[in-house]
Amino acid sequence: MNKKLTIKDIAQLAGVSKGTVDRVLHKRGKVSQKALDSINAVLEQADYEPNLIARNLKNNKIYTVCVVLPDPASDSFWLPCIKGIEEAKKEFKAFNLSISTYYFDPENTESFIAVNKTVLDLAPDAVLLAPIFYKEAQNAVEKYNKHNILVNTFNNQVESGEVKNFVGQDLQQSGRIAAKLMEVIAQKGQIAIIHIDEKFKNAIHMQEKEKGFRNYFAQKENADYNIITLNLKRTNYEIKFTDFLKENPSLTGLFITTSKAYQIAEIIQETSQNKISIIGYDLLDKNINYLNQGTIDFLINQNPKQQVYLGISFLVDYFVFGKEINNTTLLPIDIVNSENASYYME
Amino acid sequence: MNKKLTIKDIAQLAGVSKGTVDRVLHKRGKVSQKALDSINAVLEQADYEPNLIARNLKNNKIYTVCVVLPDPASDSFWLPCIKGIEEAKKEFKAFNLSISTYYFDPENTESFIAVNKTVLDLAPDAVLLAPIFYKEAQNAVEKYNKHNILVNTFNNQVESGEVKNFVGQDLQQSGRIAAKLMEVIAQKGQIAIIHIDEKFKNAIHMQEKEKGFRNYFAQKENADYNIITLNLKRTNYEIKFTDFLKENPSLTGLFITTSKAYQIAEIIQETSQNKISIIGYDLLDKNINYLNQGTIDFLINQNPKQQVYLGISFLVDYFVFGKEINNTTLLPIDIVNSENASYYME
């Protein structure tokens, strides 16, 4: 009694065959006005929903998806992505999806180009891309599109009408969140925004976060803090930062815009006398370690794992269930302290 | 070429018919040792996964699920659940699932009993229950089980081997998170844990949170704070709390263990001179309002919407896809300030 209507039911109710109903549902034409009317009449008051399970039974094509991201061995920020991909594989194993992963060297644009070339030659149905090199990424996206390969991105945004979906965070807003936290925990005084990264690849990322951070204090017209910016490179960050500390004795807070907060925390823990509040990004083991020790006060979770997972699940929605997918998906920006960190690390 | 293995493929590889493979897969017996060995040999190196889509094609029953929760009109904590149910309905429309919602009066155990009676008479396949009345809930779960109705719970835990799955949060841990936040933002002095609720229904909830909160400071051996507890009832909380404020002039922080932080914030905003940090629960509009004004410093998100959504999606996994489901699912405990609140309210 409690059964869903099938095409056969509709056909019976309308006094036609299932083939005719099928033609109406798919607008394939070749239907008389009379049949059309009677079928539409039935459809209107019967709220028929096609059975997705049956629909996909026949479609036994395996969709191939390539995930392209920086090698987690070079930058452990990307480590959680492996788990995300594994989970997605497991979750969607039942559907016809074949996922393979390709790493590139995050400090080498050539490597990025080469990996994308490899993937292009494989001609998958879709690519899920971490486009950390802006220009090269745009180029890659264009090529994929030329070959009718669907492109979704995550973590970094590439302005392009050719990207089907982007999963990531609002970086300016994450800067504002950091600012709000800083305002609550840091003593009056000087606050430094610290950009620390191997290369320029995170340039846009870091700038957006700084913008949001500064905007917050500007809007609040909060004169308790004097905000300065410091750029650090890998090669000499230790000496440069130690000098910076000496030059700015009234520092009360540090906002590190990349996942390298542990590098700063290490120095602070050794040298600093007075409390300096530290807010950083990402749940790397080293960061968590300083979070637990109290040297880092808060971490902001960019949730790379969830980003890939969602990116893949959108592809399943699109390919397997024929759903249209949103252009942009902004993930929540999680505030993490020592007590709730474990939940976000799984 | 890129196709998943089917039972037919396995049969061919093992030199038997699909019926025999089927018997092996389902351990239905009536298979010779020889056939068993050859099929197992094939299965071992072929990693066969049954096609869930085909498996469920035949099963065209509509599963009926009743969600039983407090009326959001009486306690707006539950308001987000409506959205969660709507989303689940939309998401799982394609699968054979019929979801209906039943509200009871959260201040009236009779109403809880009555609603469960109604639902029991409907004989659904499963019930997703917010068991806020412990004893009555246990009773209801027992009755459901007697009638072979699957019971999942959310938000509140009922100790019972008869509950298939619980979705919620670790309340002690959420108390610890509040404590950690409080330690970072509140000045040295006195901190009050405030239990404020209409009735006793949240008694266990509040106690667990208090336990976690106190444990944190006890473990840290932090002597900067003196922690006291205050119980408030709806009828006279204004007078009682105002008196309490006068009696305790050195208060620097308040931890409100229910969603009623706005009631306290209102009084604090009017009367208090020195900064008193407030940490509360749940993203009610009134709470968010004080969060934006800076009277409330942090809210902890119990994520009722996600709780129901997950509860329903587990039922889909169980009924439609035949997956086994975990006994307990603990959601992350989100720390919310004015800048990231919107993400958790959708």
Place this chain on the structure above:
DNA sequence: CCAAAAAATGTGCTCGAACACACTAAAATA
């Protein structure tokens, strides 16, 4: 050694949607 019983194995149908193809009936053309 043969018949009956038991064990093992294979066949064929079902589920719902999709689509190719066969078929009918009416209209157009010779």
Place this chain on the structure above:
DNA sequence: TATTTTAGTGTGTTCGAGCACATTTTTTGG
């Protein structure tokens, strides 16, 4: 009027798993 064309309709098969039932093979006992 006979024949072709075309619009309209219905039938039958496919997908993979699951299970009832038919069929074959093996074992048992008289």
